[in-house]
Amino acid sequence: MADITTDVLIVGTGPAGSATAALLSTYGVANMAINRYRWLANSPRAHITNQRTMEVLRDLGHEVEDEAYLFATGKELMGNNVFCESLAGEELGRMQSWGNSPASQAAHLVASPTAMNDLPQTFMEPLLFKTACSRGTQARMSSEYLSHVQDADGVTTTVLDRLTGREFTVRSKYLVGADGGNSLVAEHAQIPLEGQMGVGGSINLLCKMDLTKYVAHRPSVLYWVLQPGSNVGGIGMGVVRMVRPWNEWLIIWGYDINGPRPELTDEEAKGIIRNLVGDPDIAIEMTGISYWTVNNVHATRMHNGRVFIMGDAAHRHPPSNGLGSNTSIQDAHNLAWKLAHVIKGAAGPGLLESFTAERAPIAKQIVTRANQSIGEFGPIFEALGLLGSVDPVKMQENMDKRCDAGDAAEQQRAALRAAIAFKKYEFDCHGVELNQRYASGAVVTDGQEPPVPNEDMELHYQPTTWPGARLPHCWLFDAAGGKHSTLDLCGKGVFTLFTGIGGEAWEQAAARVGADLGVTIKVHVIGPRMPVQDHLGDWSRIRETRDSGAILVRPDQHVAWRHDSLPADPAAELRRVLTSILAV
Ligand SMILES: Cc1cc2nc3c(=O)[nH]c(=O)nc-3n(C[C@H](O)[C@H](O)[C@H](O)COP(=O)(O)OP(=O)(O)OC[C@H]3O[C@@H](n4cnc5c(N)ncnc54)[C@H](O)[C@@H]3O)c2cc1C
Numbered sequence: 001m002a003d004i005t006t007d008v009l010i011v012g013t014g015p016a017g018s019a020t021a022a023l024l025s026t027y028g029v030a031n032m033a034i035n036r037y038r039w040l041a042n043s044p045r046a047h048i049t050n051q052r053t054m055e056v057l058r059d060l061g062h063e064v065e066d067e068a069y070l071f072a073t074g075k076e077l078m079g080n081n082v083f084c085e086s087l088a089g090e091e092l093g094r095m096q097s098w099g100n101s102p103a104s105q106a107a108h109l110v111a112s113p114t115a116m117n118d119l120p121q122t123f124m125e126p127l128l129f130k131t132a133c134s135r136g137t138q139a140r141m142s143s144e145y146l147s148h149v150q151d152a153d154g155v156t157t158t159v160l161d162r163l164t165g166r167e168f169t170v171r172s173k174y175l176v177g178a179d180g181g182n183s184l185v186a187e188h189a190q191i192p193l194e195g196q197m198g199v200g201g202s203i204n205l206l207c208k209m210d211l212t213k214y215v216a217h218r219p220s221v222l223y224w225v226l227q228p229g230s231n232v233g234g235i236g237m238g239v240v241r242m243v244r245p246w247n248e249w250l251i252i253w254g255y256d257i258n259g260p261r262p263e264l265t266d267e268e269a270k271g272i273i274r275n276l277v278g279d280p281d282i283a284i285e286m287t288g289i290s291y292w293t294v295n296n297v298h299a300t301r302m303h304n305g306r307v308f309i310m311g312d313a314a315h316r317h318p319p320s321n322g323l324g325s326n327t328s329i330q331d332a333h334n335l336a337w338k339l340a341h342v343i344k345g346a347a348g349p350g351l352l353e354s355f356t357a358e359r360a361p362i363a364k365q366i367v368t369r370a371n372q373s374i375g376e377f378g379p380i381f382e383a384l385g386l387l388g389s390v391d392p393v394k395m396q397e398n399m400d401k402r403c404d405a406g407d408a409a410e411q412q413r414a415a416l417r418a419a420i421a422f423k424k425y426e427f428d429c430h431g432v433e434l435n436q437r438y439a440s441g442a443v444v445t446d447g448q449e450p451p452v453p454n455e456d457m458e459l460h461y462q463p464t465t466w467p468g469a470r471l472p473h474c475w476l477f478d479a480a481g482g483k484h485s486t487l488d489l490c491g492k493g494v495f496t497l498f499t500g501i502g503g504e505a506w507e508q509a510a511a512r513v514g515a516d517l518g519v520t521i522k523v524h525v526i527g528p529r530m531p532v533q534d535h536l537g538d539w540s541r542i543r544e545t546r547d548s549g550a551i552l553v554r555p556d557q558h559v560a561w562r563h564d565s566l567p568a569d570p571a572a573e574l575r576r577v578l579t580s581i582l583a584v
Contacts, residue, residue, distance in 0.1 A: 001155055002171035004211035004329060006032040006138065007343050008412055009157055009172040011185050012038060013129055016311025016328035017178030021132035021139070022060055023336035027493040029222025029343055031137055032170065033129075034159060036144035041128055043206060043284040043288055044120030044243045044250060048078075048098065048221065048322025050433040054114030056333045057127075059491040064131050065114070068124070072117035072510075073221075075108075077245055080220040081427045083380065083426055085399070087214040087223060087240060092384070092399075093420040094218065097427035102430050108299035111461045112473050113485035118221050120243055121214065121325060128329075148175055148188060150306050170451040175307045178328070181295060183313030189304040190446065193297050194354045195367065197316065198375075200294035201257040204250055204408055205269045212246045214277065219245065223429075225276045226384060226399075238276040251276060257293065264289055294318045296371045298363040308335060315363040319425050323366045323433075330436070331359050337493055338442070341582065346518045350441065350583025352536065357440035366432070369458070373426035379419035383412060424459060426507070434461040438468040443552065444561040444577045451544075465544045465551050467559045474538035479531060486539065489532065490553040494520040495560070500540075501527040502548035502566060509571035517578055521552075552577065 008024055010017045013035040025029040049072065058065040078099025083092040099108040099116050108116065133139050142162040149156050155175040160167050177185025186193070215223065225238040239252040251273050255262050264272075266286040274280050295316035302314050311328030335355050341347035381387050385398025402412045435457050437450070445467045453462055463472035473485050490496035495514075499506045503525060510521040526532045526539060527547065534540055545551060548566040552574070553559055561577045 003168040004032065004170045006030050006170065006172050007156070008032075008174045008176060008339060009034070010169070010176045010178055011142075011157075012178035012180060012311070012313075013125065013139065014180060014311060014328065015046060015124060015128065015325035016177060016332055017176070018125055018132055018315070019056070019332035020176055020178060020310070020336055021058055021137040022064075022128050022135065023493075024340065025132050025135035025137045025438075026060060027336060027339045027340040028136075029336075032140065033132065033137055034140045034143040034145060036142070036162065040125040041121040043204065043290060044347055045204075046121040046124065046319075046322070046325030047120045047241075047243070048320070048326070049117050049124065050326050051108065051112040051114045051116055052433055052436070053326045053329050054117070055557065056114060056329050058114055059333070060131055064127065067127055068119055068357060069115075069117065070540065071123040071127075072119040073242070073245055075116050077219040078116070078118050078221045078243075080218040081222055081224070082218055082220055083224045083226060085227060086225055086276060086279030091218075092226065093416060094220075094252060095200045095420050095423055095427060097424075098221070098258050099428065099430065101428065101463055104430065107430055107461065111430070111463070111486060113475075118242070124325065134485045145177075145179060145184060148185070148307065150175070155306050166226035173306065173343060176335070176550070177307065177309040178311045178332075179313055181312040183309060185307065186299065186309045186313045189307040189309065191302070191304060191309055191314075192300045194300055194364075195297035195316075196296070197295045197297055198257055198293040199296050199371075200318075202292050202294060202318075203253045203262070203264065204265075204288070204290045204292065205273060205286070205289035206243070206250050206290075207269075207273060208287060209277075209282055210247045211240075211249065211277065211282075212308065212359075215246050217243070219268070226380070226386065227275065235317045238272070240276055255291075256354075261291055294374070296367060298360070298367040300360055300364075302331075302360050302363070303352065308352075308355060309317050310335060310359070311430065313365050313473040317367040317370035318374055320370040321366070321429055321432065323370055325356070326433070327362065327366050330362075333556045338554075340493060341519070344518075345581060346584075347381055348583035351581070353583075354438070354440035354442035358438040358442070362436055364405045364513045367454055369425075369429070373423075375543075376422060376425060379422065380416065383415035383419045385412075429458055431456065431458045431462070434470065437466070438472065438558055440512065441583065442560070442581050443468040443558070443581055446561070446563075448562075463542050465542070465559050465562050467561050469559055471551070471553050471557050471559055472542045474542055475536060476526060476539060477533045477535050479533075480571040484532070487523050487557055490522070491555060491557045493555045494522055495555060496522045496524065496553045497574075498524050498526060498543070498551045499549065500525065501530065503550060505566055506550050506570050506574075509574050512571050513574045513578060516575070517582065517584065518541035519578065519582070521574075550574075554581075
């Protein structure tokens with residue numbers, strides 16, 4: 001007999017674990033979250049928060065989304081990605097990033113009701129954790145996962161209470177390993193991992209200093225400092241990252257992973273920081289030094305029986321593209337509704353197989369993208385002539401040559417411009433953020449093909465209602481004039497069916513099939529004199545079905561299935577699709 005019983009035990013209260021707990025509690029599923037430490041994130045590691053993650057927060061409730069914006073640095077202060085010799089020194093170039101170029105701003109506005117922002121992990125984690133606890137999660141800090149055993153009916157996990165030194169057991173129907181990049185749960189569950197850990201060494205130097213005079217005229221999250229010596233290990237150059245504008249900073253510096261790990265003193269750290277800033281007299285208050293490695297690893301399965309892994313446990317990669325905590329929170333959004341439906345008896349365990357089918361390819365994609373982005377700094381080094389030599393004097397001379405007259409210097413300038421512009425694949429990569437599409441048993445395409453992309457799918461979001469894609473956003477209106485995103489009309493743990501005039505029969509069909517299967521299916525009939533109206537015509541343009549057709553959306557806002565027009569027996573069609581998706 002276990003000491004504690006719950007439906008889902010979550011190991012870890014980072015972005016992945018806290019988001020899972022918050023979503024499960026919102027869906028009314030009993031869950032418990034443990035963290036081996038006494039507290040949440042104590043350093044602001046993840047920060048870039050993309051639109052899809054903000055949509056997950058919005059799905060948790062407007063109050064959660066609003067609080068995120070309250071503590072975040074807005075997009076408008078994120079947008080100049082500066083490359084320089086030092087902050088006080090010469091600027092080598094910059095690119096407009098994170099949805100701030102005029103074209104990208106428009107694309108972001110069209111794509112989502114939410115905005116990208118910079119929310120340090122020290123704010124995101126407490127927000128998700130608080131949401132979880134206030135909605136029912138039982139949280140235990142200073143409680144360390146030690147091992148688990150699963151059988152046909154559940155999982156028994158042994159946990160160490162670090163305050164008393166005593167062990168206790170938790171019996172749950174499912175176990176979620178959201179225990180980060182050194183996941184013990186993944187190891188014990190024998191989750192297969194591909195790739196290599198420790199391909200580079202990086203040091204985080206957290207400090208307070210007022211850099212207003214060097215940065216306020218070119219506000220940005222990231223300032224890349226190319227100095228001879230800064231390209232050792234890590235991510236290849238010195239990074240000055242804004243934590244709070246403009247007096248709290250995180251400096252990232254590399255070390256050679258093949259040598260011993262340096263143990264920097266505060267004074268040595270200040271020396272590195274002053275060089276990167278280019279101001280030998282700047283006042284610095286050190287607040288932390290930590291070390292991390294650049295990893296290139298992804299899980300090829302994300303569950304084994306009743307044990308699931310997510311977040312950094314499943315995808316371990318450098319911070320490039322800012323995808324870590326975003327993908328972790330999005331993993332949670334994918335799994336939570338499935339667990340809820342299975343635990344409540346509305347779905348069979350087969351539905352849970354789709355977690356691996358849908359999220360493992362995303363894990364691979366983002367790990368590959370983040371590591372590729374590091375490599376894509378290479379052309380900048382090359383254009384500046386920093387690759388052929390380790391002699392600082394020679395390197396400086398090569399950099400200076402770009403200011404000369406003549407063909408060679410003109411080519412060097414062109415190469416540098418092109419290399420910096422190419423970094424949009426790291427700093428303005430909207431497609432990677434929003435184009436996640438699923439192929440699994442929890443999606444029914446009925447043989448329909450995805451639309452042919454007309455732009456680079458990594459850079460640009462391509463809206464579609466093709467089953468598996470995230471439901472495209474546009475604004476719709478209620479009779480009182482209230483404005484709602486399509487995403488506001490779905491999600492929240494239930495299925496939603498969108499139809500139009502002539503499709504009213506879908507309402508009865510959804511009510512009947514929903515009652516039979518024990519699932520809620522909300523229906524919106526959209527059109528003139530209907531409760532929801534498409535005054536702008538955008539919905540009709542993007543829905544890719546006729547008025548009487550149907551778009552069935554899953555609780556995680558991804559399209560489950562669509563049908564072009566009203567069939568002879570809509571209830572039979574819905575039953576066919578839902579029994580297949582729910583594996584019942
Ligand atoms: C410098 C830096 C910058 C970054 N920038 C970004 C960014 O801009 N955007 C972005 O999205 N991501 C970024 N990341 C990555 C991001 O921090 C991680 O991807 C994210 O924290 C992963 O969340 P997680 O919940 O999976 O794991 P973690 O945040 O690592 O949380 C793991 C949790 O598990 C707990 N735990 C571990 N082992 C046990 C155990 N045995 N028992 C109990 N509890 C346990 C831990 O205490 C913790 O609560 C950055 C990372 C770094 C280092």
